[in-house]
Amino acid sequence: MRLLGVHIIGSNACELIHTGQAYLRMNATADQMANQIFNYPSLSDLYRHAALEALAPCQVEPPTVVSLAKQEETVFVAGLDEPLRLSRTSAALKLVQYVRDEAHRFAQHYHHILRRKSTLGD
Numbered sequence: 593m594r595l596l597g598v599h600i601i602g603s604n605a606c607e608l609i610h611t612g613q614a615y616l617r618m619n620a621t622a623d624q625m626a627n628q629i630f631n632y633p634s635l636s637d638l639y640r641h642a643a644l645e646a647l648a649p650c651q652v653e654p655p656t657v658v659s660l661a662k663q664e665e666t667v668f669v670a671g672l673d674e675p676l677r678l679s680r681t682s683a684a685l686k687l688v689q690y691v692r693d694e695a696h697r698f699a700q701h702y703h704h705i706l707r708r709k710s711t712l713g714d
Contacts (some may be wrong), residue, residue, distance in 0.1 A: 593623065594611075594619075608630070610626070656670065657669070658688065660692050667685070
């Protein structure tokens with residue numbers, strides 16, 4: 593059976609959708625995808641559990657985890673089943689986009705520093 597598309601719904605869908613996209617690009621069959629074994633907990637689950645464990649003795653409320661879907665610009669909030677759909681002109685959406693873009697800029701800059709060090713031996 594040929595795959596025509598992939599839809600994943602759930603709190604950790606963003607961790608699995610990339611696998612589905614890879615299967616589509618490889619023209620894999622539904623049987624090949626069904627036989628895939630996924631590790632659980634994932635690395636991000638382990639980080640989350642470790643962070644929550646570290647915060648527990650401090651009696652600190654854990655921060656709300658938010659992610660932003662790039663194309664639709666919908667906001668996914670940990671613990672909510674449905675994403676938030678903010679107006680394109682919303683100040684809240686602009687803030688989340690700014691934070692995402694800054695994090696990406698920082699990660700790229702750091703990657704360039706590491707690459708320069710490995711290439712030039714700085």
